[in-house]
Amino acid sequence: DADVTQTPRNRITKTGKRIMLECSQTKGHDRMYWYRQDPGLGLRLIYYSFDVKDINKGEISDGYSVSRQAQAKFSLSLESAIPNQTALYFCATSYGGYTGELFFGEGSRLTVL
Amino acid sequence: KNEVEQSPQNLTAQEGEFITINCSYSVGISALHWLQQHPGGGIVSLFMLSSGKKKHGRLIATINIQEKHSSLHITASHPRDSAVYICAVGEASNYQLIWGAGTKLIIKP
Numbered sequence: 193d194a195d196v197t198q199t200p201r202n203r204i205t206k207t208g209k210r211i212m213l214e215c216s217q218t219k220g221h222d223r224m225y226w227y228r229q230d231p232g233l234g235l236r237l238i239y240y241s242f243d244v245k246d247i248n249k250g251e252i253s254d255g256y257s258v259s260r261q262a263q264a265k266f267s268l269s270l271e272s273a274i275p276n277q278t279a280l281y282f283c284a285t286s287y288g289g290y291t292g293e294l295f296f297g298e299g300s301r302l303t304v305l
Numbered sequence: 306k307n308e309v310e311q312s313p314q315n316l317t318a319q320e321g322e323f324i325t326i327n328c329s330y331s332v333g334i335s336a337l338h339w340l341q342q343h344p345g346g347g348i349v350s351l352f353m354l355s356s357g358k359k360k361h362g363r364l365i366a367t368i369n370i371q372e373k374h375s376s377l378h379i380t381a382s383h384p385r386d387s388a389v390y391i392c393a394v395g396e397a398s399n400y401q402l403i404w405g406a407g408t409k410l411i412i413k414p
Binding site for chain 1: 309338340345346347348349350353391393401402403404405406407
């Protein structure tokens with residue numbers, strides 16, 4: 193099994209629908225991140241969490257929310273999806289912040305029609 | 306101007322060639338990451354370094370803190386090395402990672 197698992201891997205939805213992307217990890221890492229990737233652009237940070245009670249906005253948090261249900265689980269929600277949220281979403285984990293190795297999930301491809 | 310610049314954006318080479326991908330950055334950093342993204346989309350960490358040089362198999366990463374520059378080298382390149390290589394820097398003043406746009410590498414047989 194993968195160390196960082198994302199579900200669903202692919203999702204097509206309609207404008208206005210609520211979508212949840214889920215991430216679970218078996219690394220035992222304290223830090224978890226949600227990133228968005230668009231063609232030709234670098235990864236952009238949506239939210240990050242240093243532990244269950246510590247959740248922080250990244251550079252593009254508008255239109256998104258997150259929940260850290262446990263150390264191993266970090267979910268990303270789009271309350272009312274819009275077409276420009278069509279992207280590839282990655283969950284990642286690390287230990288010790290950005291001086292620690294990053295571990296990524298396989299990605300969740302979201303299409304909003 | 307982007308804080309992390311990678312060059313080249315695209316690189317096509319023949320199998321066996323020595324490959325160099327460059328990353329320049331403009332901020333003070335605590336660490337620099339090199340990652341690989343395969344055509345299927347998955348991202349794998351290759352190196353994390355804050356000084357000097359690291360080697361893993363045919364891959365070598367170097368960093369020059371004074372010049373704010375890092376290179377990723379691939380020796381004896383192989384078609385399976387075809388991927389997007391991404392540089393990211395951990396900014397020293399905060400917890401943010403700044404990502405390069407990636408270098409798309411194609412190795413032809």
